[in-house]
Amino acid sequence: xxxxxxxxxxxxxxxxxxxxxxxxxxxxxxxxxxxxxxxxxxxxxxxxxxxxxxxxxxxxxxxxxxxxxxxxxxxxxxxxxxxxxxxxxxxxxxxxxxxxxxxxxxxxxxxxxxxxxxxxxxxxxxxxxxxxxxxxxxxxxxxxxxxxxxxxxxxxxxxxxxxxxxxxxxxxxxxxxxxxxxxxxxxxxxxxxxxxxxxxxxxxxxxxxxxxxxxxxxxxxxxxxxxxxxxxxxxxxxxxxxxxxxxxxxxxxxxxxxxxxxxxxxxxxxxxxxxxxxxxxxxxxxxxxxxxxxxxxxxxxxxxxxxxxxxxxxxxxxxxxxxxxxxxxxxxxxxxxxxxxxxxxxxxxxxxxxxxxxxxxxxxxxxxxxxxxxxxxxxxxxxxxxxxxxxxxxxxxxxxxxxxxxxxxxxxxxxxxxxxxxxxxxxxxxxxxxxxxxxxxxxxxxxxxxxxxxxxxxxxxxxxxxxxxxxxxxxxxxxxxxxxxxxxxx
Amino acid sequence: xxxxxxxxxxxxxxxxxxxxxxxxxxxxxxxxxxxxxxxxxxxxxxxxxxxxxxxxxxxxxxxxxxxxxxxxxxxxxxxxxxxxxxxxxxxxxxxxxxxxxxxxxxxxxxxxxxxxxxxxxxxxxxxxxxxxxxxxxxxxxxxxxxxxxxxxxxxxxxxxxxxxxxxxxxxxxxxxxxxxxxxxxxxxxxxxxxxxxxxxxxxxxxxxxxxxxxxxxxxxxxxxxxxxxxxxxxxxxxxxxxxxxxxxxxxxxxxxxxxxxxxxxxxxxxxxxxxxxxxxxxxxxxxxxxxxxxxxxxxxxxxxxxxx
Numbered sequence: 001x002x003x004x005x006x007x008x009x010x011x012x013x014x015x016x017x018x019x020x021x022x023x024x025x026x027x028x029x030x031x032x033x034x035x036x037x038x039x040x041x042x043x044x045x046x047x048x049x050x051x052x053x054x055x056x057x058x059x060x061x062x063x064x065x066x067x068x069x070x071x072x073x074x075x076x077x078x079x080x081x082x083x084x085x086x087x088x089x090x091x092x093x094x095x096x097x098x099x100x101x102x103x104x105x106x107x108x109x110x111x112x113x114x115x116x117x118x119x120x121x122x123x124x125x126x127x128x129x130x131x132x133x134x135x136x137x138x139x140x141x142x143x144x145x146x147x148x149x150x151x152x153x154x155x156x157x158x159x160x161x162x163x164x165x166x167x168x169x170x171x172x173x174x175x176x177x178x179x180x181x182x183x184x185x186x187x188x189x190x191x192x193x194x195x196x197x198x199x200x201x202x203x204x205x206x207x208x209x210x211x212x213x214x215x216x217x218x219x220x221x222x223x224x225x226x227x228x229x230x231x232x233x234x235x236x237x238x239x240x241x242x243x244x245x246x247x248x249x250x251x252x253x254x255x256x257x258x259x260x261x262x263x264x265x266x267x268x269x270x271x272x273x274x275x276x277x278x279x280x281x282x283x284x285x286x287x288x289x290x291x292x293x294x295x296x297x298x299x300x301x302x303x304x305x306x307x308x309x310x311x312x313x314x315x316x317x318x319x320x321x322x323x324x325x326x327x328x329x330x331x332x333x334x335x336x337x338x339x340x341x342x343x344x345x346x347x348x349x350x351x352x353x354x355x356x357x358x359x360x361x362x363x364x365x366x367x368x369x370x371x372x373x374x375x376x377x378x379x380x381x382x383x384x385x386x387x388x389x390x391x392x393x394x395x396x397x398x399x400x401x402x403x404x405x406x407x408x409x410x411x412x413x414x415x416x417x418x419x420x421x422x423x424x425x426x427x428x429x430x431x432x433x434x435x436x437x438x439x440x441x442x443x444x445x446x447x448x449x450x451x452x453x454x455x456x457x458x459x460x461x462x463x464x465x466x467x468x469x470x471x472x473x474x475x476x477x478x479x480x481x482x483x484x485x486x487x488x489x490x
Numbered sequence: 491x492x493x494x495x496x497x498x499x500x501x502x503x504x505x506x507x508x509x510x511x512x513x514x515x516x517x518x519x520x521x522x523x524x525x526x527x528x529x530x531x532x533x534x535x536x537x538x539x540x541x542x543x544x545x546x547x548x549x550x551x552x553x554x555x556x557x558x559x560x561x562x563x564x565x566x567x568x569x570x571x572x573x574x575x576x577x578x579x580x581x582x583x584x585x586x587x588x589x590x591x592x593x594x595x596x597x598x599x600x601x602x603x604x605x606x607x608x609x610x611x612x613x614x615x616x617x618x619x620x621x622x623x624x625x626x627x628x629x630x631x632x633x634x635x636x637x638x639x640x641x642x643x644x645x646x647x648x649x650x651x652x653x654x655x656x657x658x659x660x661x662x663x664x665x666x667x668x669x670x671x672x673x674x675x676x677x678x679x680x681x682x683x684x685x686x687x688x689x690x691x692x693x694x695x696x697x698x699x700x701x702x703x704x705x706x707x708x709x710x711x712x713x714x715x716x717x718x719x720x721x722x723x724x725x726x727x728x729x730x731x732x733x734x735x736x737x738x739x740x741x742x743x744x745x746x747x748x749x750x751x752x753x754x755x756x757x758x759x760x761x762x763x764x765x766x767x768x769x770x771x772x773x774x775x776x777x778x779x780x781x782x783x784x785x786x787x788x789x790x791x792x793x794x795x796x797x798x
Contacts, residue, residue: 142762145550166765170551254637264745318636318657319746331638452764459748466659466747 097129100385101154103144105137106406113405121392128385148172151379155386158372159206161197162266165448168200173375174383176204185391189413193369196443207390208411210403211371212340213437214274220353222248222255222335230336234357238278238304241360245314248335257314257335259328260305263321264462266454270368271338272461274359275301277366277442283453284445284482289490291482293457294475297363302464302471309465317465340370341434345407356433369441371408400424409434449485456481544771551765562772572773574748575756576780578663582752583731585667590727591720593675598682599708612683619677627740630669631656634741656742659749666737666750674730678723685719686712725788732781753777 104114111134118130133154135143141163147153148170159167167173179185185207187195194208218230226247235241245257261271273283281297284290292298309315325337332352338359347354359367376386392398396414400421403410409431410416416435425432444450460474469477544562548555566572601612618626633640634655642652655665689712697707713720735754738744744751744759753773761770 145762145765148551149553166549166551170549172551262746263743264747265743316636316657318654319662319742320657321743328637333637448765455759455763459745462745463747468659468747 097127098382098385100128100130100156100382100389101133101380102130102386102389103133103135103140103154103157105135105140105158107134110406113402116405117393117398117402118389121389125392128382128388130389148377148379153377153380155380155382156374156376156390158209159375160372161370161444161446162451162454164197164206164373164375165200165446165450167375167377168203168205169448172377172379173205174378174387176207176376176387177202179387179391180204185387185394187412190411191369191413191438191441193438193441193443194371194373194411197369197371197446198373200446206373206375207387207394208371208373209390209393209399210406210408211369211411211438212342212408213367213369213434213441214271214338214340214359215433215437216336216338216357216359217329217343217347218336218355218357219329219332219334220355221332222352223355226335230355230357234355235360237360238275238362242308242312242314245308245335246312249312249314251313253333255333255335256316256328258308259320259325259334259337260308260315260465261320261322261325261338262309262315262317262462262465263319263324263458265321265458266451267322267458268461269454269457270370272301272305272457273368273444274338274366275304275362277368278360278362278364279366280363284447284486288445288447289483289486291453291479291486293482294472294479298475299472302461302475305461306464306467306471310467319462341409341431342407344428344430347430354430356430358433358437365437365440367437367441369438369443371411396421409438411438447486447489449482449489452485453478453482540771540774543768544775546768548767549765550761550767555768558768562769563776565769566772566776571748571751572753572756575751575753578748578750579732579734579752579754581663582667582734582750583728585664586670586731586734587724587727589667589671590675590678591723593671594678594723595682595716595720597675597679598686599712601679602683602686612680615679616676618673619675621673623673623736624740626669626673627737630665630737631741634665657746659747662742662746662749666734666741669741670734670737674727678727681723682716682719685716689715721788725785728784728788729781732777732784 102118104111106114111132115132118132121128121130135157140157144153144157144163144167148167153172164173176185180187185204187198187204187208190198190208191211194211198204198206198208216235218234220230223230223244226244228244228247235244241258247257249255249257261268276283276293276298279297279301281295281301282292285292309317322339325334326339326343326346328334329337330346330350332350344356359365374390376383376390380386393402396410396412396418397420399410399412399415400418402408403415404421404424410421415421416438425435444454447453456478457475460469460478463469464471464474468474543555545557545559546555547558547562597615601608601615636642636652636654636657639655641655645652653661656662693711693715694707697711702710733754734752735758738750738752738755739758742750744755754777757770757773757777760766760773
C-alpha cells in the first residue's frame with residue numbers, strides 16, 4: 001500500500017480520533033493508578049483482642065497428629081507459582097477476607113511445610129487470605145528494596161539478620177513492640193540470640209519463625225576407619241578438632257580431614273565467627289562504634305584456621321563455598337564439616353551414615369545463629385493481616401511443624417518443649433546437636449553495615465588462609481574499614 | 491527587499507512547516523511511539539537517573555536521596571578495592587580480547603575451506619555462544635575442580651602437573667578468560683566467516699600469479715581486507731569484556747583473595763549487597779567513561795586503516 005493510498009484509507013479525522021482514543025485510554029489508566037494509590041486504607045487496624053480471639057479459635061486443642069492432615073502441597077503451590085512478585089496483590093479469593101501477601105525464597109520441597117500451613121491457615125479462619133509468592137533467593141533483596149521504594153511491598157517475607165536493620169532504618173517495617181506487650185506476640189521465651197536479631201534500636205521489628213545453629217557433620221564410616229568414635233567421643237575442644245582432622249586426613253586418597261568454608265564471602269565469616277565467640281571475642285563493641293574482632297581472641301581464632309590449612313594441611317587451601325563442601329562430603333571423601341541443620345535432610349540420602357555434634361568449646365561455648373525473621377512491612381496494603389498470619393504461624397503447634405518440615409529449628413522454648421516436637425527429637429536425634437545450642441547461640445550485631453563488614457571479614461579470612469597477610473594484619477585492615485563504616489552510619 | 495519576496499519567503503516557510511508536521515511525520519511518530527516509549531523508559535531515563543544518583547548517597551530504600559556532590563567520585567580515587575577491580579578488569583579484557591580475536595579468526599580460516607561436514611563444525615563451534623553463561627559457568631566450575639575435576643584428570647593422564655585453577659589466585663583469572671574465550675569464539679567466528687566470504691577470489695588469484703604462498707596471501711590479502719571485521723570484533727569484545735559479570739558471579743565471586751574482582755561485580759556488590767546505590771552509580775559512570783575512551787582510542791588508531 002503506497003503512502004497516497006494510506007492517506008486515502010486513513011482520513012485526517014480518522015487519524016485524530018485514533019490519537020484521541022489512545023490519549024483518553026492513557027489518561028484513564030493514569031487516573032486509575034492515581035486513584036488506587038491515593039485511596040486511603042478503609043479498614044481500621046483490628047484491635048489486639050481480635051487477633052487473640054482468632055488465635056483462640058484456630059489453635060487446636062491437641063497436638064496435630066501428622067502433617068498428612070494438611071492439604072496437598074500442590075494446591076497451595078498454585079497461587080505461589082501463578083502470582084508474580086512485582087505485581088500488586090490480587091483481590092481476596094473470597095469476599096471480606098484481607099489479603100496477606102507473603103514472599104519467600106524456598107524451593108518446592110523446602111516450601112512444602114509453609115504451603116501446607118498456609119492452606120490450613122486460610123481454611124481455619126475467615127479474616128485473612130494468605131497468598132504465597134516464590135521469589136528466587138538471588139533476586140529477593142533487589143525486589144523487596146524496589147517494592148519498598150515503590151511503596152508496594154508484600155505484607156511480610158523472611159528477612160535475614162543482615163537486611164532487617166536496613167529495612168527498619170528506611171522506615172520500611174512495622175514496630176511490633178506494642179504487640180509483645182499485649183501478649184499478642186509473645187516473645188518471652190524466645191532464645192536470646194533470636195531476640196537480639198529481632199530487636200533493633202529498642203524496637204521489636206520481626207517475628208522469629210525458623211532459625212539454625214551450626215554443628216559438625218561427621219562421616220561415621222571414615223571416623224570408625226580412623227579409630228574414632230563420632231557418637232561417644234565427638235570433638236569437644238580445638239585440640240580435638242586438630243587431632244581428629246589429622247587422623248581423618250589422607251592426601252594420597254584425596255581425602256580431607258575437615259573442609260573449612262573459604263569462599264571469601266559472609267558465608268565464611270559466619271562459620272569463623274563461632275570460633276571468635278568460643279574464644280571469648282566479640283564482633284563489635286557494645287555501642288557498635290568500633291570493631292573488636294581484631295582483638296587477641298579474634299587473631300588467635302583466625303590463626304587456628306590458618307594452621308589447619310597451612311600447618312596441619314587438613315583442609316584445602318582453596319576457594320570453597322558451602323555448596324562445594326556439601327558436594328565433596330557427599331562423595332565420602334571428607335571427614336567432617338560445619339554447617340547449619342538444613343543439611344540434615346540431605347545426609348539421609350547419602351550412601352554412608354553421618355553423625356552430628358555441637359560445636360567445640362574454648363573459653364566458652366560459642367555458636368553463631370542464623371535464620372529467617374519475618375518483618376511486617378509498614379507500607380503494605382494490609383499489615384495487620386500479615387501480622388495475624390505471623391502470630392498464627394508463631395504458635396508452638398504450628399511453628400514446630402514448619403521447622404520439622406524445613407529442617408530448621410524453632411525459636412522459643414515452648415515450641416521446642418511442645419510434645420510433638422519432643423517426639424520428633426526422639427525420632428531424629430541428630431537434630432539435638434543443633435537444638436542444644438539454641439540457648440547459647442549468639443547473633444551478629446544488629447547494624448545495617450553488617451553485610452559489608454561480614455563480607456570484608458570473609459575476604460580477610462581468605463587472605464589469611466592464602467597467607468597473603470598474617471591474621472593480625474588481615475583483621476586489622478578490616479577493622480579499620482569497619483570503624484569507618486560504623487562512623488559513617490552514626 | 492520587496493514585500494513580494496517576503497511573502498514568498500513566508501509562503502515557502504509555511505510549506506516547509508506543513509511538510510515537517512504533515513501527516514507523514516505524524517504517522518511516523520505514531521509508529522515510532524512504542525519504541526520511543528520503551529527507549530525513554532528503559533534506557534534514557536535509567537541512564538539519566540543513575541547519573542543523578544551518582545551525586546547522592548541513596549540507600550535504595552529511603553525516600554531521601556542526600557546530595558553529596560562529587561564525594562562518590564572522590565571516594566573511588568581512594569578505594570583500593572575499586573582500583574584492584576579496575577586493574578583486574580583490564581587484565582581480563584586484554585587476555586580475553588587478544589585470545590578471542592585470534593581463536594575466532596583461526597576457526598574462521600579453518601572452516602572457510604570447502605570440506606565435508608563444514609556446516610556441522612560451524613554449528614559445533616557456534617553452539618557454546620548460545621548457551622546461558624550461568625549454565626556454562628557451572629559446568630566449568632566442575633571442569634576446573636582441583637581434586638575431582640575433569641581438566642586435572644586429563645592433565646594427569648598426559649603426565650602434566652595438575653593446577654588448582656579457580657582456587658589459585660594466579661590461575662583464577664586465566665581460568666575465567668579461557669572459559670569465556672571458548673564460549674564466545676564461535677560467535678566472532680561467524681562474523682569473521684562473513685568477512686572472509688566478502689574477499690574477492692580474484693585477489694587471491696592475482697597473488698598466486700605473483701608467486702605468493704599461503705602465508706603471503708594471508709598476510710597481504712586476507713588480513714588487510716579483514717581489518718573492518720577485526721576492528722568490529724575487537725571493539726565489541728572489548729566492550730563486552732569490560733562488562734563481564736556472569737562468570738565471575740557464578741565461578742569465583744571475585745575471589746580468591748580478590749584475584750577476579752572486576753568492576754561490574756564490584757558495582758553489583760555495592761548496589762545490591764551493601765545498598766550503596768549512589769556509589770554504585772558513580773562506578774557505573776566511571777566504567778562508561780573508560781569504555782568510551784577506549785572505544786574512541788580504538789576508533790582513532792585501529793579505525794584509520796580499516797577500509798580498502
